[in-house]
Amino acid sequence: MTTRVAVTGAAGRMGRMLMETVLDSDRGMVLAAAIERSGSTLAGVDVGELLGRGPCQVLLVTDLGLVVNDIDVLIDFTTPETTLANAALCAAHGVAMVVGTTGFTDEQEQLLADQCQRMAMCKASNFSTGVNLAFTLLAQAARVLGDDVDIEIVEAHHRHKVDAPSGTALSMGKVVADALGRDLGQVAVYGREGQTGARDRQTIGFATIRAGDVVGDHTVIFAGDGERLEITHKASSRLAFARGAVRAALWVAQQQPGAYSMQDVLGFNQQ
Numbered sequence: 001m002t003t004r005v006a007v008t009g010a011a012g013r014m015g016r017m018l019m020e021t022v023l024d025s026d027r028g029m030v031l032a033a034a035i036e037r038s039g040s041t042l043a044g045v046d047v048g049e050l051l052g053r054g055p056c057q058v059l060l061v062t063d064l065g066l067v068v069n070d071i072d073v074l075i076d077f078t079t080p081e082t083t084l085a086n087a088a089l090c091a092a093h094g095v096a097m098v099v100g101t102t103g104f105t106d107e108q109e110q111l112l113a114d115q116c117q118r119m120a121m122c123k124a125s126n127f128s129t130g131v132n133l134a135f136t137l138l139a140q141a142a143r144v145l146g147d148d149v150d151i152e153i154v155e156a157h158h159r160h161k162v163d164a165p166s167g168t169a170l171s172m173g174k175v176v177a178d179a180l181g182r183d184l185g186q187v188a189v190y191g192r193e194g195q196t197g198a199r200d201r202q203t204i205g206f207a208t209i210r211a212g213d214v215v216g217d218h219t220v221i222f223a224g225d226g227e228r229l230e231i232t233h234k235a236s237s238r239l240a241f242a243r244g245a246v247r248a249a250l251w252v253a254q255q256q257p258g259a260y261s262m263q264d265v266l267g268f269n270q271q
C-alpha cells in the first residue's frame with residue numbers, strides 16, 4: 001500500500017528538506033500535496049521546481065482543506081497556531097499527523113492532546129534518531145547520578161530560531177526531571193544574571209545560544225565533586241530530522257487514534 005504524504009510549511013527550511021526526503025524515498029510513499037501559508041506567492045508552483053529538481057506534478061496550495069481528502073498523513077513543521085488549526089481539520093477527516101513544530105504553550109499542548117482522541121499523531125520536539133537515543137541515556141544517567149550532581153542543559157541554534165530554550169532542551173529537561181522525581185516546572189532555571197546566590201542542587205539550569213547557522217547542539221552536564229559527565233548531541237544537517245519525521249509518517253499512518261512519540265516509532269517504549 002502506498003502512503004500519501006503531505007507536507008505543510010512546504011517552503012520552510014524543514015518543509016523543503018521533508019519534501020526532498022519523501023520524493024527520494026523508495027519506502028512505499030508518495031508526495032501527495034504541499035501546503036504553504038495563505039497569501040504565499042508560491043501558490044501553484046510545482047514543488048519539484050521549487051526544490052530545483054525539475055517538475056514532479058505536485059503544485060503548491062495555500063489551503064489544507066483543498067487536499068485533506070487526498071492524503072493519509074500530514075507532516076507539519078510550521079507554527080503552533082497553524083499546527084492547531086491543521087490538527088482540527090485532520091482529526092475531522094481521519095488524517096494522521098506528524099508534528100515537529102515547537103514553542104506550544106501549555107494550553108496549546110492540551111488542545112493538541114485533545115485532538116489525539118480522534119486521530120493518530122506522532123509529535124516530537126526532535127525527530128533525529130540520535131537525540132531520541134540520548135533521551136534514554138539521559139534518563140539512565142540521571143537515575144545513577146541522582147542528587148549527587150548539578151544538572152545544566154546548554155543548547156545552540158541558528159539565528160532564525162524564534163523560541164527558547166529549544167523544544168529539545170525542554171524535552172531533555174523533562175526526561176531528567178522525571179527520572180529524578182522532580183517537577184520541571186518547579187525546578188527549571190532559565191538563564192541567570194546578577195546576584196543569583198549559590199546554586200540549589202534540585203534546580204535544572206538552561207542556557208541558550210543563538211548564532212549563525214547552527215542546526216542544533218544540545219549538551220546535558222551532570223557535574224559532581226571531582227568528575228563531570230556530559231552527554232552531547234550535534235545535528236549537522238536538517239536531514240537528520242527530516243528522515244526521522246518521514247519514518248514517523250509511514251508508521252503513524254498505520255496507527256489507531258492516540259498520541260505517539262518518536263520513542264514509540266523507534267520501539268524504545270517496548271519492554
Ligand code: NAD
Pocket residue numbers: 008009010011012013014015035036037038077078079082099100101102103124125126127128241
Ligand atoms: P521556517 O520558518 O523555515 O518554516 C516554516 C514554514 O511554515 C514557512 O515557510 C512558513 O511560510 C510556513 N507557514 C507559516 N504559517 C503557515 C500556515 N498557516 N500554513 C502553511 N504554512 C505555513 O521554520 P523551520 O526552521 O522549518 O522550523 C519550523 C518549525 O519546526 C519550528 O517550530 C522549529 O522549531 C521546528 N523544528 C522541529 C524539529 C524537530 O525535529 N521536531 C526540527 C527542526 C525544526
